[in-house]
Amino acid sequence: MIIKIRRRFGAFNSFLKPVYKAFSVYLRINKLLxxxxxxxxxxxxxxxxxxxxxxxxLLYLRTAN
Structure with missing residues (x-):
């Protein structure tokens, strides 16, 4: 019983890790923007x-570069 629960949560955790990482990167980019x-x-x-x-x-900024 405990092994089945761990396996299910392990699979769920491995699915959530990239989702969480992508969301944190999105939040960082959003904060910078x-x-x-x-x-x-x-x-x-x-x-x-x-x-x-x-x-x-804005025209000055554009021509300055």
Whole structure:
């Protein structure tokens, strides 16, 4: 009885490990992208306060690279 339960949970665990790993990678990427979006939004707000509109700032960023 105990061996059957262990086997079933072992198979379930081996199925869940890659799912959990993929989900944690997704969360990491999502966190990085949201941090980048926040940084860009804050920089655009700061630029707009100085009197430069956001479109010209984005064009500047595009031509700077």
């Amino acid at each position: 949201s941090a980048f979006a926040d940084m860009l939004r804050f920089s655009l707000e700061a630029v707009e306060k100085r009197g430069i509109d956001a479109v010209h700032f």
